[in-house]
Amino acid sequence: MTFENEHLLPGQIGHFFVLLAFVTSIVSAIAYFKASRISLENEKGYWMRFARGAFFLQFISLISVFACIYYICSHHYFEYLYAYKHASLELEAKYLLACIWEGQEGSFLLWSIWHCVLGSIVILTAKKREAPVMAIVNTAQFFLTLMLLGIYMFGTKIGSNPFNLTRNELAGPIFSQSNYLSFIKDGIGLNVLLRNYWMVIHPPVLFLGFASTLIPTAFAFSSLSNKDFGSWVKPVLPWALFSGMVLGVGIMMGGKWAYESLSFGGYWAWDPVENASLVPWIIMVAGLHCMVIYKATGNALRAAYLFTILSYLFVLYSTFLTRTGILGDTSVHSFTEAGLSMNILIGLYVIGITVPVLFLFFKNFNKIPSIQKEENLSSREFWMFIGSIVLFLSAIFIIAVTSLPVYNKIFGTNLADPQDREFTYNKVLVLVAIIIGLLTGSGQYFRYKNTPKKYLISKLIWPFGIALVISVLLGFIYPIEYVKKGPGFLAAIYLALFASIYAVVANTGYLKTVLKGNLKAGGGAIAHVGFTLMIAGMLVSSGNKNVISDNRFTGINIPFDKDPTGRSTENPMENLTLLKGIPTQMGRYIVTYMDDSTSANEKTRTFYHLHFEKKDPKTGETLENFVLSPDSYRMKDNNLSSNPDTRHYFTHDVFTYISTISVHKTDDDTTTFKIKEMAIGDSAFYDKGYFVLNSVEKNPDNERFHFTPNDTALVADITVHGNDSTRHKAYPALTISNQQLSFIDDTVITQNIYLNLSGITKDQKFKVGIRENNAPTDFITLKAFIFPYINLVWVGLIIMALGFVISLVRRAKAAKLISAFAIGFVLLSLIYMFLLANA
């Protein structure tokens, strides 16, 4: 049967390039291996040229595959399963890239393209190490392109081809018709959680970070296989720095994405997916420090090898955790099941690359030079090494706790996450932060080999004193109020805060006094300032995160069901309901839910406009006045997916997101006012209670009405007693001006009633009209937080990245122009992304 309106050409082209990339990766890997074993110049040169040719052909193929996928998705060719699953007609063009890396195939493609980019730089710079390093890179490429092939191996389908056709993959009656495409109206589209600009840029950066950890491993392999230990450290340092920078930035971009668009209320939740990418970074940083130690003293070479290899192993392990569905119930955002095939693929990958390199490492362990002499306790290398070990152990701790679902799988246990997952990590890592803060602060002033005690004390006393003064002042002026975990944890937070302030001061002082402001040599100190500033920012912003949507202090929280457990609720009720048009006190803000509007492009997306106003309690002057518009998607099956909106200030952020919205019923509001004739003091019933007419005043001048004696106005004072034992005041009024009678009705929203004063009867009773409205009122329920000093986190990250790139260009001995460009690029793009883009 021939099918109508299919566009098969782009898929065929794409498939061809997938095959070409696969074949060229094998060819290039073999040719590079061959070249690395040959010492004869002529023959080696022949293999090298061949390998390079195959590599660049592979690069072009992968770019072409990407172009084909992009073409298919952007043209909404739903005959391709990939486009059907990830694209949709309403998807804005800016999210097309995000929809490509939403799927497994697209993200692996991205990863392999980064390998090609990095491989090209290796070819340009690595000289005699090119062959062994590129052999490893191409082996990795072989496994990644295998992922795109979709072939059967051991009876299991390995990987999947992004150009598979919907009609071949799915079963359904429509596929027996030649015009089946006319039945597929729209694709499923990008998961609404991912419709955020961070999702466009964060995966490429993170995958570049993942891809970059391969290169140090490949360098380690090159030295181990040539038995040329040690000399790899110098060329690998820039790569390790690059990896540390990109991975670090990528992880925090993920945090920023979570902060901007997820509703767990923060940038870090110790989610397994987050941990899985953090661990390789920590180990890479530990390895980086060992490399620096080796370069300066000849120590720690074995650790440098081990950490480098393990960093890459944990990248693969993190892929395993996030992509095989093993995390299942423990993570909010792991990829969905890919099952056995992904396990096999990652297993092959580990066996193919990590195991041989690790094997070589252990085989040569005794041959790797190490210094037998004891390190001096007053030497820099000793404390740097301690720091690396602490980092490494904390990484092991994180991954050990994160791997819980893996233990369950292996040992058949049914252990679950601890009650307070975040605290489980925080209570250990706050101690790590104390140690690391003290080490990074003091470490700089130690000299390699040996440091005179007097020198050390004279240098360290100042930062120590300054940090102590700042911490104590902070304790009085701006105390951390995180008391829910007890005084011990609070003390640990203060110690960690002191340690990180100390590190910031000490490293800044080091830049100024020891390096005499020579910023070029100060990459390390700058990175340390940034890192510890980030830690300080995390401690303050999380420690003093303040829930302002606290239900206990507002009027409309009505307990309607007695708590059967009799539990007193100590934790604040963090959700607050706002009725449309009713100002509600929230922290120091008066918040009004004004109205909502539907997004122009996406029909299911609604923005809720909230007016925030902060008044000076004494003068009544408006201090702040702004509108936040958090939004939510209401999906076909009633799923609600919310995006927060945040007001950024220099010192704090006001963060809101919607947790529940009212469902509209389009009942006509046909109920009319029922008139009751009441004397003063009379009461009358309505559906949900009764109300009392307390008094009727003539021309009152009060908070609500400002009548003068010249007006003709009557205002009724009514108390509404609801059946739910609530009381509300209502003041309906009638006025006469220019012979015209007009009514000012009043409403009691929570009771859904409208009250109206419609006149006076002949026997001096008042006519009070009541209208009961059974249609639900518009409301939203939201959470709102204040994050204080969260900008310290982002500024710290930017400074850290700056330190990395300064070290990188110095270690790589890059030309001035390139260095300046690299530093400028990193600085400007990060400042734009983290501080300006959505401020």
Place this chain on the structure above:
Amino acid sequence: MKTSSIIILVTIAAAIGALLMYSVDFSTYDTIASAKEKQGTYVHMIAKLDKSKPIQYDAIKDPNYLSFYAVDSVGGSTRVIYRNTKPPELETSERVVLKGTMNGDVFDCDNILLKCPSKYKDDKSQLEKTLTTN
């Protein structure tokens, strides 16, 4: 590297190891019946929403109070109270993981994880279902 360094390293490693052992207080996955036996212990319960019983939630009155009934595959049933907003997908969920403690006949829940059919893009039968309905 010699004795003193090694001693310091081992001490640090041991201290961190001990901290790890001491600090991680893993919970367990339980059925409703076994959770009822462990009164007051924090557990993870795998269950599903009992659709025959009412869900009580009124965001206007109290947005932080949700009450519903859960059943599990081995016949257990319990009332669940969750002091938070109602997850919008609750009614359509196929399976829920409830974290909290059992107090008498009521499960005091502080976290709900929902497994919803719509989340599984890679599930073929689900894709086939959506294929013709949109």
